Amino acid sequence: MFTRILVPLDGSRLAEASLGAAAYLAKTLNLAVTLVHVIEYHAPDEIHGEPHLTTEEDARFYLDEVARRAFPKGIQVDPHVHTSEVKDVAASIVNHIQELKCDLVVMCTHGRGGLRSWLFGNIAQQVIRLGKTPVLLIEPLGSGESPAFVCKRLLVALDGNPDHEQGLPVAIDLARGCPADIHLVMVVPTRKELSMENAATATLLPGSTSALLDLTETSAREYLGHLVGTLSSEGISVTAEVRRGDPAKTIIRTAQRVGADVIVLGTHGKAGMDAFWSGSLTPLVSSRSHLPLLLVPVTEPGTES
Numbered sequence: 001m002f003t004r005i006l007v008p009l010d011g012s013r014l015a016e017a018s019l020g021a022a023a024y025l026a027k028t029l030n031l032a033v034t035l036v037h038v039i040e041y042h043a044p045d046e047i048h049g050e051p052h053l054t055t056e057e058d059a060r061f062y063l064d065e066v067a068r069r070a071f072p073k074g075i076q077v078d079p080h081v082h083t084s085e086v087k088d089v090a091a092s093i094v095n096h097i098q099e100l101k102c103d104l105v106v107m108c109t110h111g112r113g114g115l116r117s118w119l120f121g122n123i124a125q126q127v128i129r130l131g132k133t134p135v136l137l138i139e140p141l142g143s144g145e146s147p148a149f150v151c152k153r154l155l156v157a158l159d160g161n162p163d164h165e166q167g168l169p170v171a172i173d174l175a176r177g178c179p180a181d182i183h184l185v186m187v188v189p190t191r192k193e194l195s196m197e198n199a200a201t202a203t204l205l206p207g208s209t210s211a212l213l214d215l216t217e218t219s220a221r222e223y224l225g226h227l228v229g230t231l232s233s234e235g236i237s238v239t240a241e242v243r244r245g246d247p248a249k250t251i252i253r254t255a256q257r258v259g260a261d262v263i264v265l266g267t268h269g270k271a272g273m274d275a276f277w278s279g280s281l282t283p284l285v286s287s288r289s290h291l292p293l294l295l296v297p298v299t300e301p302g303t304e305s
Contacts, residue, residue, distance in 0.1 A: 182238070
């Protein structure tokens with residue numbers, strides 16, 4: 001499935017936190033890489049406390065230097081500068097995903113504000129909301145440097161609704177290429193969670209997941225058992241479990257316990273208060289976990305694919 005990675009960069013060390021993961025996947029999966037910088041309209045002189053790239057010459061010089069420094073020999077790395085100034089950087093990045101035929105985006109969260117930064121938006125969240133391409137989000141270390149990245153075990157969170165499980169085929173492709181194990185988890189809320197005033201915010205997965213609440217723990221195990229049997233017959237190394245509790249907290253604890261390198265979630269990419277009131281799982285997990293998140297946009301039935 002994967003052929004080319006898009007890595008948006010703004011010239012800051014913070015944005016470069018994505019480079020370690022991009023280099024690992026490019027080498028492991030034999031992928032081409034496009035480094036892109038979008039020149040922003042009336043761009044600030046500084047970004048994240050560092051000089052901002054505001055000219056084509058500076059941007060090209062920077063991307064060429066990153067290509068030499070961050071990627072091993074033999075990897076095709078193509079620098080690309082969007083020279084026309086744009087007001088909407090996120091929309092421009094999404095346009096480049098389509099134009100350059102990229103099927104995976106790797107980018108830094110730029111997130112030091114946790115849940116607040118997700119509720120009120122940032123470029124990474126907007127790229128997910130506007131696009132239809134999987135996005136791997138990397139959180140920088142406290143020093144702003146790129147964290148070490150490996151992909152040997154993927155945690156895939158499911159909710160029992162096939163429409164919300166569009167992240168599973170992406171995880172399968174990644175697992176085959178790396179190779180990696182897959183651990184499936186379904187979280188069934190307990191009575192305590194359901195009785196809370198903000199139960200929808202605390203427990204619902206992306207979109208309306210009433211299907212999950214209708215599943216008994218027994219039927220959830222049967223559902224996962226069927227998936228495990230199917231994937232195992234296709235040569236995928238897969239395990240699964242059903243847990244009870246708050247989905248976001250339980251997913252993070254499970255990821256830590258099984259030694260997951262990446263958490264895979266299907267997401268509607270909702271922004272602002274829309275995300276808060278819908279109870280979107282993505283910002284809740286993002287605000288509480290430092291693990292890389294592979295977010296796969298969910299396409300609702302009847303919408304354009």
